[in-house]
Amino acid sequence: MIVSGRTLVADTVLEHDVVVVGTGAGGSMATRELARAGKSVIAVEEGGDHTPADFDQREDTMLPILFQDRGGRMTTDLAITVLQGRGVGGSTIHNTNLCKRAPDAILDLWTQRHGVVGCKPSDLAPVFAEVERDLSVSTIPDDAINKNNDALRRGLAALGWRGGALSHNRVGCMRSGFCELGCAYDAKQNARKVLLPEAMARGATVLSDTKVLRILHDGRRVSGVLAQTVTGKLVRIKARAVVLSASATGSAALALVSGVPDPFDQIGRGLRIHPGGAVAGVFDDAVDGWQGIPQSWECTEHLDFAEGSDKRVWITTAFAHPIGTASLMPGFGADHMRAMRLYRRMAVLTAMVHDETEGRVTASPEGKPRIAYAMEPRDRAQLARGLRAGAEILLAAGAKEVHVPAVRPLIVRNKKDLAAIDLDFARPHSVPLTAVHPMGTMRMGEDRRRSVVDSRGRHHHLAGLFVADGSLFPTSLGGPPQISVYTLARHLARHVADSVR
Ligand SMILES: Cc1cc2nc3c(=O)[nH]c(=O)nc-3n(C[C@H](O)[C@H](O)[C@H](O)COP(=O)(O)OP(=O)(O)OC[C@H]3O[C@@H](n4cnc5c(N)ncnc54)[C@H](O)[C@@H]3O)c2cc1C
Ligand code: SF4
Numbered sequence: 285m286i287v288s289g290r291t292l293v294a295d296t297v298l299e300h301d302v303v304v305v306g307t308g309a310g311g312s313m314a315t316r317e318l319a320r321a322g323k324s325v326i327a328v329e330e331g332g333d334h335t336p337a338d339f340d341q342r343e344d345t346m347l348p349i350l351f352q353d354r355g356g357r358m359t360t361d362l363a364i365t366v367l368q369g370r371g372v373g374g375s376t377i378h379n380t381n382l383c384k385r386a387p388d389a390i391l392d393l394w395t396q397r398h399g400v401v402g403c404k405p406s407d408l409a410p411v412f413a414e415v416e417r418d419l420s421v422s423t424i425p426d427d428a429i430n431k432n433n434d435a436l437r438r439g440l441a442a443l444g445w446r447g448g449a450l451s452h453n454r455v456g457c458m459r460s461g462f463c464e465l466g467c468a469y470d471a472k473q474n475a476r477k478v479l480l481p482e483a484m485a486r487g488a489t490v491l492s493d494t495k496v497l498r499i500l501h502d503g504r505r506v507s508g509v510l511a512q513t514v515t516g517k518l519v520r521i522k523a524r525a526v527v528l529s530a531s532a533t534g535s536a537a538l539a540l541v542s543g544v545p546d547p548f549d550q551i552g553r554g555l556r557i558h559p560g561g562a563v564a565g566v567f568d569d570a571v572d573g574w575q576g577i578p579q580s581w582e583c584t585e586h587l588d589f590a591e592g593s594d595k596r597v598w599i600t601t602a603f604a605h606p607i608g609t610a611s612l613m614p615g616f617g618a619d620h621m622r623a624m625r626l627y628r629r630m631a632v633l634t635a636m637v638h639d640e641t642e643g644r645v646t647a648s649p650e651g652k653p654r655i656a657y658a659m660e661p662r663d664r665a666q667l668a669r670g671l672r673a674g675a676e677i678l679l680a681a682g683a684k685e686v687h688v689p690a691v692r693p694l695i696v697r698n699k700k701d702l703a704a705i706d707l708d709f710a711r712p713h714s715v716p717l718t719a720v721h722p723m724g725t726m727r728m729g730e731d732r733r734r735s736v737v738d739s740r741g742r743h744h745h746l747a748g749l750f751v752a753d754g755s756l757f758p759t760s761l762g763g764p765p766q767i768s769v770y771t772l773a774r775h776l777a778r779h780v781a782d783s784v785r
Contacts, residue, residue: 285484286333286372289494289513296519300324300489301784303509303523305496305538308374309769310753311529312475312483313415317777318527319486323784326521327488328511330495330530331371333476339466343607346465350378352533359643359657363712364559366655367720368531372492373476375531375766379720380463380579381452381472382600382764383421385412385771389589390761397591398758399729401739408771415770419453419473428459430576432601435565435631437581439677445585450600452577459576465605475770494519497651499526499542499749506748524784525748527741529773532722532755533645533653539726539736541651545745548733551726555643556760557657557719560636561671561710562602562612563696564687565678570628573603586673587638589762596663597670598763599677602634612716614693623687630687631678635670636721638762639663645725655722659712667717668710672702690715721765726755741776742783750780 302318304311304327311327318325334349347355352368359366369375391408394400415421429437429449440447453473460469470477480490491511498510500520508522528535536552544551583599604612606627613623643657659667675686675696688694691714694704709715728751729735732744741756743749752773754765761768 286490286492288333288492289517289519290515292513292517292519295517297522298326298519299522300326301523302525302527302780303328303521304527304529305509306374306530306534306753307372307475307480307490308369308529308531308753309376309475309766310773311374311527312479313770313773314527314529314752314777314780315488316479316483317774318781319483319488321778321781323781325488327490328494328496328509328521329372329490329492331492333372333492334377334466336466336468336470339462339468341462341465341468343465343605350466359655361658361712364557364657364717364719366557366722367718368533368722372480372490373474376474377476378464378466379766381454382579383416383419383451383453383767384763386761386768387589387763390759393589393591394758398727399731399735400758401730403739403775408775411771411775412767415767415774418478419770420455421451421453423449423451424577424580428577429580430573431571432573432603432631433579433581435567435571435681436583436601436633436677439681440583440585442680443677445583447581447583447585450580450582457577461574461576461578463578491519496530496538499538499544501542501544501746503545504747506746525750525780527750527752527780528726529753531753532725533655535751535753535755536645536725537647537651537653540647544743544749547745550734550736552645553642554724554727554758555645555655555657556639556723556757557643558636558721558760559639559659559663559667559717559719560634561667561715561717562632562634562689563671563674563678564630564632565681565683566626566685566687567629567631567683571631572628573631574605578603583673583677586669587762589638592640596638596666596762597635597673598638599633599635599670599674601632603632612689614689631681631683633674633677635667635674637663637666637670639760661707664707664710667715668705668707671710671715672705675702675705723754723757723760723765726751727758728756729758740779742779748783750776752776
């Protein structure tokens with residue numbers, strides 16, 4: 285049963301074997317696995333429970349409801365917008381449903397360089413397969429490639445660059461294009477739809493509209509959490525284990541504000557975000573990129589996974605709804621209107637950097653995440669490479685001009701113009717950047733000096749504390765993370781269950 289904290293009329297004390305903080309990809313999976321293991325489990329979610337009937341396909345109403353900070357979360361220097369979900373199902377409610385396993389090269393890197401045990405490609409392959417079955421993952425069919433994605437496909441074919449069709453977790457998709465505002469047709473196989481019903485049928489409780497304020501502990505072992513409903517009622521939940529699944533920003537901030545022991549100053553460090561910039565090609569004919577499945581094709585020509593590689597950009601499509609587009613398009617007044625008049629004829633790509641910059645999450649005194657991220661020159665060079673490549677793809681697909689939003693906006697009409705996208709151009713505060721994949725901050729590994737939890741997700745220094753979300757990743761993935769978050773949560777949940785035998 286999903287219980288809203290709004291229904292509590294007084295301060296309350298509850299007792300469970302395990303409390304899970306957050307109900308996104310990691311939290312929902314951990315909750316279901318713990319319920320399957322017969323544990324008494326409660327998942328506490330700060331946001332509300334929103335269902336397809338609530339999704340009105342409007343940016344002005346849905347962004348404030350479904351996203352952290354009403355869609356306005358940013359790095360502390362205001363250079364990068366960081367989009368993250370808030371509500372039952374977390375970021376899986378409004379994500380764009382791309383499904384890709386963590387590359388073998390990344391899992392090998394974690395094993396060889398980051399002291400992670402038990403997560404080699406061969407260890408996780410069966411778990412990935414189970415998760416993909418759970419989420420009904422399939423390749424996006426050819427007839428669902430919309431014109432925006434077709435521009436990417438045509439551009440790659442013309443250039444002879446690597447790329448291909450993506451996979452997704454949708455069933456019964458009406459191809460309406462509103463995925464990022466919540467699916468009114470309930471076609472997304474998200475965490476709320478796929479995992480929580482079974483968890484609740486097995487006895488789990490989901491408490492929404494309730495924020496966990498503190499992890500309760502005596503410095504050696506956890507004893508539960510203290511939470512507060514949106515109406516101000518305090519909820520103390522006694523538990524033998526606490527699972528942090530509040531995302532790479534939320535979990536680290538909660539651990540920090542709770543004074544979780546951290547002798548090697550590791551909590552919150554190692555943040556990666558896949559910062560991305562956009563390019564918009566203008567075609568003669570209408571593209572109407574808002575119609576159909578938003579992202580279905582990728583370019584992997586400029587992506588490999590070796591540390592320090594000079595090919596670290598993943599390029600895919602990124603059509604935005606009108607308000608999002610208007611906020612990115614350069615100019616004011618008549619200039620801006622002229623740019624927006626091109627909306628129907630635009631195809632938009634994003635270049636996301638498989639980043640090596642290590643950002644840091646800290647917590648305000650109230651426990652709110654603060655995200656510090658100063659993009660290093662080697663990653664800026666990758667951003668420049670990605671923007672140039674994106675513009676080249678669009679030109680090859682037949683775009684007459686490519687707009688590169690920036691403080692000094694650039695219009696690219698031929699290959700010669702691409703040289704203007706250099707290291708200076710591709711810098712935060714010059715190019716508008718968005719990040720939708722926060723990772724790291726509570727990294728896994730066996731070396732206590734370089735990680736926060738061990739390879740079973742157990743905190744190194746506080747018994748009973750576990751992590752099961754995107755904060756576990758020791759490095760960036762270089763692609764969509766949700767399948768890997770679900771998989772790690774599923775893989776590690778048995779250790780939480782074993783701890784409360
Ligand atoms: C616009 C967008 C598009 C995306 N598209 C894709 C895609 O196509 N494919 C893909 O693989 N990934 C995509 N992602 C990323 C993917 O959704 C996330 O990587 C994944 O959901 C992360 O899982 P998580 O469990 O770490 O966190 P989340 O899913 O973000 O869940 C964390 C939850 O914890 C809650 N919480 C935080 N703090 C507290 C607290 N103190 N108390 C209680 N609850 C708390 C939050 O409200 C939230 O519900 C996208 C993300 C965005 C924003
Ligand atoms: S495109 Fe498909 S999954 Fe996305 S909102 Fe429309 S029906 Fe739902």
